[in-house]
Amino acid sequence: MATGSRSVIILEELTAVVLLTLMGAAAIGVARQRNLFGVVLLSGIYSFLMATVMVVLDAVDVAMTEAAVGAGISTVLLLGAIHLTGGTESKPIHRPWLPLFVVTVTGAMLVYGTLGLPAFSDPQAPIHQHVAPRYLTEGPEKTGVPNVVTVVLASYRGFDTLGETFVVFTAGIGVIALLRRRNPRRTQDRDGEGDRS
C-alpha cells in the first residue's frame, strides 16, 4: 500500500512537471510569435494545460473554471478582438531589455520567497491549523451540504462571494459602458451626427 501511494505521488509529480514544461513552451511561443492568431491559439493551449495542472492538484472547481473561461470564452473574445484590430503585431520599436530585467528579478524574488513556505500539502502548515479543521468537521453537519468547497464559498465566506459577484457584475457593466457607444434604436433613427471618436 505504501509503495502504491508513493508511486502515485511520483506519477503526479511527473505529470505536473511535464505539464509545466509544456506551459513554459507555450508561454515562450506566445512571446516570440508575431501572428496574433497563433498567439490566441497558444494562450488557449496554455489555459487547457493550466486546467489539467489544476486537476492534478485536485482543484477540480478551478480546473472547470479555467477550461471554460480561460480556454473557451477568452479565446473567443480574443479572436473577436483580432477580427476588429487585424492579425499581426507590429515590431517593437526598441529592444525591451529593461522589462525583461524587471520580470527576471521579480520572478527570482518570488522563487526565493517560496523557499520560506511550508512544504506543499504539509498538514502542519499554519493555513491548515487555523479555521480549516473547523470548516471540515462542522461545515457539512451545520449546513447539510457535503461539499466543503461549496459550504465555505457560499456560507462561511458568503460576504466574499457576494463581493466577487459584484466584481463580475461591475466588469460586465464596465465593458458595456466602454463598447456599446450608441443604442440600437438611435442607430436606426440615424441622427446623422455620427459621434464616434
Next chain:
Amino acid sequence: MRLDIILRVIAKLLIPFALVFGLYVQFHGDYGPGGGFQAGVIVAAAVIFYALIYGLPAARRVVPDAVVEFLLAFGVLLYSGVGIASILLGGNFLDYFVLGADPVSGQHRGIFWVEAGVLITVAAVMLKIFYVFAARKRDAGEAGQ
C-alpha cells in the same frame, strides 16, 4: 455554400448536453465539484457556441439583449436579496440559519439561492461581453455609413 453542415449538426447535438451539464454542475455543486461560477460560464459557453455556429443574430433572437441585461443585474439582486431576507427574518446579513424551519435546512436553502444568483450574473455577464464584442464591427459599420 452550406459547407458548415457538419458543424451545424454537431452543434445542435452538443448544445443541449452542454446546457444540461451546466445545470448538473450547478445543482450537484452541493455534493461534487462545481457551483454557480462554473455553471454560469458553462451555460454562457453553450450560448456562445450557438452564436459562433448559427450567427450572432440567431443567438440574439434566442437570448435577447434585454433579457441578458436584466439577468445581469437580477443575479446580484437575488444574492443581496437572500441577505436582506435573512435580516428581515431576524438574523444578520447573509445569515442563512433563519431562512428555514431549522438551521440546517435554512443553510441549505440560503446556499441554493446564493448559488443561483451567482449562476445568473456570471452567465449573463459572460454572454453580454461576448455580444458587445461580436456586435462591435457590425454596429460601427452601420454608424460609419
